[in-house]
Amino acid sequence: MVKLNDNFQKLPGGYLFPEIGRRVRAFQNPPMPVIRLGIGDVTQPLAPAVVEAMKKACEEMGHKETFRGYCEETCGAYDFIRFAIRDSYLERGVNIADDEIFVSDGAKSDCGNIGDIFSADNIVAVCDPVYPVYVDTNAMAGRAGDFENGKWSRLVYLPCTAENGFFPELPEKTPDMIYICSPNNPTGAAATRDQLKTWVDYANKNGSVILFDSAYEAYITEDDKPHSIFEIPGAETCAIEFRSFSKTAGFTGVRCAYTVIPKALKRGGVSLNAMWNRRQGTKFNGVSYVVQRAAEATFSAEGKRQIAETIAYYHNNARVIREGLSAAGLTVYGGVNAPYIWFRTPEGFGSWEFFDKLLYEACVVTTPGAGFGPSGEGYIRLTAFGDAEATLEAVERIKNIL
Ligand code: PLP
Numbered sequence: 076m077v078k079l080n081d082n083f084q085k086l087p088g089g090y091l092f093p094e095i096g097r098r099v100r101a102f103q104n105p106p107m108p109v110i111r112l113g114i115g116d117v118t119q120p121l122a123p124a125v126v127e128a129m130k131k132a133c134e135e136m137g138h139k140e141t142f143r144g145y146c147e148e149t150c151g152a153y154d155f156i157r158f159a160i161r162d163s164y165l166e167r168g169v170n171i172a173d174d175e176i177f178v179s180d181g182a183k184s185d186c187g188n189i190g191d192i193f194s195a196d197n198i199v200a201v202c203d204p205v206y207p208v209y210v211d212t213n214a215m216a217g218r219a220g221d222f223e224n225g226k227w228s229r230l231v232y233l234p235c236t237a238e239n240g241f242f243p244e245l246p247e248k249t250p251d252m253i254y255i256c257s258p259n260n261p262t263g264a265a266a267t268r269d270q271l272k273t274w275v276d277y278a279n280k281n282g283s284v285i286l287f288d289s290a291y292e293a294y295i296t297e298d299d300k301p302h303s304i305f306e307i308p309g310a311e312t313c314a315i316e317f318r319s320f321s322k323t324a325g326f327t328g329v330r331c332a333y334t335v336i337p338k339a340l341k342r343g344g345v346s347l348n349a350m351w352n353r354r355q356g357t358k359f360n361g362v363s364y365v366v367q368r369a370a371e372a373t374f375s376a377e378g379k380r381q382i383a384e385t386i387a388y389y390h391n392n393a394r395v396i397r398e399g400l401s402a403a404g405l406t407v408y409g410g411v412n413a414p415y416i417w418f419r420t421p422e423g424f425g426s427w428e429f430f431d432k433l434l435y436e437a438c439v440v441t442t443p444g445a446g447f448g449p450s451g452e453g454y455i456r457l458t459a460f461g462d463a464e465a466t467l468e469a470v471e472r473i474k475n476i477l
Pocket of ligand 1: 183206318
């Protein structure tokens with residue numbers, strides 16, 4: 076009989092969001108409309124420049140002369156999008172060659188699929204709390220060991236708490252693969268240059284690889300926070316960077332992202348860029364022409380201006396949440412360089428208990444920090460991606476019940 080991948084049986088189940096959904100559904104006849112500030116999806120429409128570019132590309136696809144099929148260009152993406160991405164890095168003084176850029180349908184897939192080029196024996200380090208995709212995909216690949224008492228036996232957990240400014244310290248046990256997400260989901264913290272340099276030097280010294288997720292880089296407002304790990308000297312020999320148009324330009328339903336693997340990144344003389352190129356060439360047939368044109372439009376002058384307006388809208392929500400909850404006496408983090416606000420639950424409340432209180436008394440859906448890892452216990456995540464009016468109303472309701 077066929078043998079299955081037993082690692083799937085070890086997964087504790089899609090616990091967090093299904094459980095939130097179950098509790099919300101079980102809440103019958105809420106006294107006021109429920110406001111959802113839990114799941115991190117965007118709410119504002121695509122920029123008009125993006126919509127125009129998609130319409131034009133669709134029209135091209137409808138004519139024999141301009142129709143496009145499989146993309147034969149470098150790394151399965153058209154020059155126009157790879158060059159636009161390359162130039163956007165250059166604007167920040169970062170030199171990336173266009174054949175170091177791999178365009179895909181999402182940072183989620185890339186963060187998960189990247190495991191294909193690494194051995195199952197590697198020791199993996201993850202921040203705690205963390206975006207669950209890094210943990211679950213490594214568990215599926217057999218790198219995480221067994222799930223016991225809320226932790227995976229082979230993972231190195233890097234606690235990120237208020238005490239260390241939500242940035243991990245170097246671990247005792249040296250990991251081979253190190254996931255760093257900055258600006259961070261869920262804590263909303265963004266790493267400084269010095270903090271990232273510590274990890275870049277460490278990875279180069281130990282031959283580790285940093286898997287750097289900067290899906291939220293567009294939300295950085297402070298100058299000492301790098302947008303890319305490649306702003307740190309030496310990162311080109313130890314890091315892979317994941318980026319996405321999802322939160323930058325509202326592409327959560329359009330789907331487009333990219334991963335940068337420098338050609339200087341080698342282990343045992345083998346190029347990780349070449350391996351990923353081989354992997355993608357075999358298992359992925361690229362992003363549609365229409366979507367690549369949509370992504371290109373985000374780099375036009377008009378596109379940039381329109382996108383900046385939407386990001387400012389979400390930043391304003393973040394400010395409303397931060398200021399409102401602080402004024403109500405809560406200890407609040409994040410929301411300055413990220414669309415997430417992370418706050419401590421009041422004395423005596425665990426994450427889930429306070430989640431329930433906010434749901435039942437304020438009719439506001441949040442995300443309990445414990446769902447992102449053991450060090451998330453005692454925290455709640457709120458997203459700034461909601462509608463502005465609803466966000467304001469949610470903050471007022473929370474203030475009222477405290
Ligand atoms: N990385 C982080 C840290 C995220 O929070 C998310 C989405 O919530 C993603 C990646 C997924 O991005 P994409 O929509 O490009 O798959």
